[in-house]
Amino acid sequence: MQIAKDTVVTLNYEMFDTEGKLLDKTEHPIVYLHGGYDNILPLVEEALHGKAKGDSIDVTMAPDDAFGEYEPELVRKETKDVFPMEVEAGMMFEADDPATGDVMLFRVTEINGNEVTVDANHPFAGMTIRFVGKVTDVREASDEEIAHGHVHGEHGHHH
Numbered sequence: 001m002q003i004a005k006d007t008v009v010t011l012n013y014e015m016f017d018t019e020g021k022l023l024d025k026t027e028h029p030i031v032y033l034h035g036g037y038d039n040i041l042p043l044v045e046e047a048l049h050g051k052a053k054g055d056s057i058d059v060t061m062a063p064d065d066a067f068g069e070y071e072p073e074l075v076r077k078e079t080k081d082v083f084p085m086e087v088e089a090g091m092m093f094e095a096d097d098p099a100t101g102d103v104m105l106f107r108v109t110e111i112n113g114n115e116v117t118v119d120a121n122h123p124f125a126g127m128t129i130r131f132v133g134k135v136t137d138v139r140e141a142s143d144e145e146i147a148h149g150h151v152h153g154e155h156g157h158h159h
């Protein structure tokens with residue numbers, strides 16, 4: 001069957017930067033509910049529309065269509081005492097965004113004496129991304145999945 005609104009799509013993917021360096025790949029296939037439920041990057045969803053099991057897609061996306069532009073204001077300097085533990089570069093922390101209440105993910109990018117630099121940009125922010133995907137399965141979504149806007153079952157959402 002073809003990928004259409006309210007089908008459940010299973011795919012494997014690899015993501016590359018513009019130099020062809022591998023950024024990310026699926027260890028296990030991802031499963032998502034297709035049809036504008038905001039479960040996957042919109043341009044990837046568009047490319048997958050009408051595809052079937054065994055088909056591949058190859059999409060190159062500008063930062064704005066992928067993980068966003070790099071925003072310098074998302075880089076902040078904090079002092080070590082605001083962290084609950086000894087920090088090291090590369091550590092990730094969750095924090096509430098005081099403006100929106102959303103959970104933001106910060107990466108510690110640099111430590112200089114008592115000063116800790118944290119960056120809330122997505123690690124792939126500002127990058128043009130090539131997304132190469134291969135469809136491994138397509139099935140009809142259940143009424144419940146459609147009502148919830150996400151996939152249930154083995155690789156899906158658990159309640």
Ligand SMILES: [Zn+2]
Nearest residue numbers: 148150152157
């Ligand atoms: Zn659900």
